[in-house]
Amino acid sequence: MEHSRGNHILFLVFVGLIAWLIPGAGHFILKEKKRAVVIFVTIIFTFVIGVYIGSIGVVNPATSLLSFVGQIGFSPAVVFLGSCNAALLENAEQEPENQGFAVYGIPNEIGQIYTSTAGLLNLLCIVNAVYIARMRWLQERGKNGS
Amino acid sequence: MVAETFFLLASFTAPESLGLNPLTLLLLLPLIASISIVYKALKVSRMQYSVFIKETVILFFSITIFIVVTAMVLFLLAWWLTA
16 A cells, blocks of 8 residues: 555656656646647747747846746756856856847747746646546545555 | 758747837737636546637637726726826
8 A cells, every 4th residue: 555655656746747848748648638739739839939039038047037937837948948048148247249148128028928827837737737647546546445 | 941940940049029019919819828728728627629619719708808808997097097
């Protein structure tokens, strides 16, 4: 029983991580394929629109920490991209002619709103995938009477 | 093909030039569509496309109408306070 519970917790962590890594993948491994495709396409589309409007410079913890917190929910790749952009911006202070991917004004705001929303929507999907996995396990356990 | 690919990728390294005009508000619509689609994809108990599309469209228009009404109320309030 304890072994089974340990495996279940590991499975929940795995579902959460895979759903964070690729939007919709959590639902996909739970055999909710239609949901997974809809989630994947929509969240990727939202994030790509945001990055297209504001450029990859919208993902930058040094200029906008609050929206970066939302963007992290999209994928671990955002953390890498954000740290690269922050390093470029730090470098720009020493070399003013090289501004990295700096973006200001309306494109910055709209890009941040889109990418943060994509991240937060994916966070919702992660929580939902873990919840589905948990509920299924509880139902199976109820059926087995253990 | 390679040139087109790099051209496409390069377009993500520079921001689009957007002015602040009434048409900019239309950028709200794709965002509302994404929120409606993802929310309903999680919410519907069985993923039947007819039910899913119907519920998504209802949510999309509900959010849009609510935002438009809120904008009108705020506009009238601002007009009344500054008149």
